[in-house]
Amino acid sequence: MKNLLNFLCILVFFSSTNGELVDIDSNNIETVLNSHELVFINFYADWCRFSRMLAPIFKAASDEAIKKFPQTGLVALGRVDCDKNPDIAQRFSVNKYPTMKLFRNGQMTKREYRGQRSADALVNFLKEQMKDPIHHFATEEEMDDFEARKRSIIGYFSSKDSKDYETFEKIAKSLKEDCDFFVAIGDVSSKERQSGDNIIFRPTGGDPDMVYLGSLSNHDLLKAWSTDKCVPLVREITFQNGEELTEEGLPFLILFHKKEDTESLELYKKVLSRNLIHEKARVNFLEADCDTFSHPLHHLGKSTSDCPLIAIDSFKHMYLFPNFNDLSVPGKLKSFLEDLHSGKLHREFHHGPDQSDNAAKENAPPPPLPSLTPEIKEHLKKQGRDPDEIEKQAQDQFLKQQKEATKDKPKLTTAKSVFKNLMPSERRYTLMDRVKDEL
The missing domain is CATH 3.40.30.10 (Glutaredoxin)
Structure with missing residues (x-):
C-alpha cells in the first residue's frame, strides 16, 4: 500500500x-x-x-x-x-x-x-x-594503443545492459570535467574480463594502472574511488580556474613555488598525503606559480625571491606558514591548519598571540635540571675529574637550550584575503547584503 x-x-x-x-x-x-x-x-x-x-x-x-x-x-x-x-x-x-x-x-x-x-x-x-561523456573503443588495437592525455577511467563490460554499466555511466556524467571515461564492450574487452567486468584508472605520464576492487554496482563506493583518482590532492590555481575554486567555498592552503622548483612541490604533496589527507573535505590544497601570483606575496611582505612559501587564504585573511623548512617537522603543518579551524589564526590576526598560550607558559612548572647519579660521580672522581663542575656545565647547557626553546614565537604574518577577489564579480550579480534600496 x-x-x-x-x-x-x-x-x-x-x-x-x-x-x-x-x-x-x-x-x-x-x-x-x-x-x-x-x-x-x-x-x-x-x-x-x-x-x-x-x-x-x-x-x-x-x-x-x-x-x-x-x-x-x-x-x-x-x-x-x-x-x-x-x-x-x-x-x-x-x-x-x-x-x-x-x-x-x-x-x-x-x-x-x-x-x-x-x-x-x-x-x-x-x-x-x-551528451554521453563516455568514449567507446571500437577495436582491441585501439584499446591497446590508448595513452591517457588526461586522467582516465576505463570500464570493461560484457554488455551495456547491466547495473554495473549504469553505475559507471552515472559516475562518468558526474566527473566528466575532471576525467576522461572510456569503455570496451563485449568481445573487444574479453581479455580484460578474465574474472568479470572490470574498471581501471589510468593516470598520465605512463604511471601504472590502478584497478578498482570494490563492487561495480555500488554507486557511492565507485564514486568515492573515482573522485579520489580524478580530482588530485593538490591542484594548480590559475586565473582561469580561480573563480571555480573559490566557488567550492573551502579555504585555500597554497604552496607558492617557482615553476622549475618541483622538489618543493613533491615534498608538499608527500606531507599532505601522509599526514593531512583527512583534511581534503575541509581545505583546498593548491599550488601556485610565484611569478603569476606575486601580488598575494606582496601583501604578505614577501617577493618571488622568498619562494617556496606556504599560506592559508580563508577568504577573509591570509596567514603565512612561518617557515617552509618546518614542513618536514612532524605536526607543524597540521598544527597550522588546526589553528585555522579553531579560530586561533583569526584571533591572532586581530588581537595578537593568545593570552592563554602566554599564561600556560608562565604557569608551567620549571623542568627539572639534569643531575649525575652517585655512581657516575664516583666514577668521575676515580678518573680525577670534578663531578660537581661537570654537573654544573650540563645544567648550564640545559638552561641555555630551554631559553632558546621558550623564546616568544615570531609575530604571525597576515594580510587581508587576496584570493577572494577571484570570486564572481559583484557587477554581474546582486549580493545578498547589498541594500535593496540601491536597486
Missing part, C-alpha cells in the same frame, strides 16, 4: 510539473531533485533587478527545454525564491542573486552556470550536459 501511495505521489507530481517551470520549496525539492537526471535551478529574489531581468529568459529556456527533452524524468528547470526559502539558499551556498546551479541525479555539481544569459545559451548548456 505504501509503495502504491509513493507511486501515485510521483505520478501526480509529473502530471502537474512536466512541461512547466517548477516552483521549488522545502516541500517538493527532494522530489524534484530525485525524479530527474538533470535539474537546472534559478535561485532568485523578487527585489533584485538582475533576477527580474533573468525571469522571462529562464522561463523561455524552460519552455524550449521541454521540447528538446520531452522524456519524463530527464530534465527539469526550476526556480527558488530565496526570500521565501532562505534554508534552501543556505543549503546550497547561494550568496548572490540570481544564481543558476545544475543538479545531476540529486547531487549539486560543483560549478554554477556562468555562461551567456539567453534562452538559447541555457538550452545549449543543457544539451551539452546531456
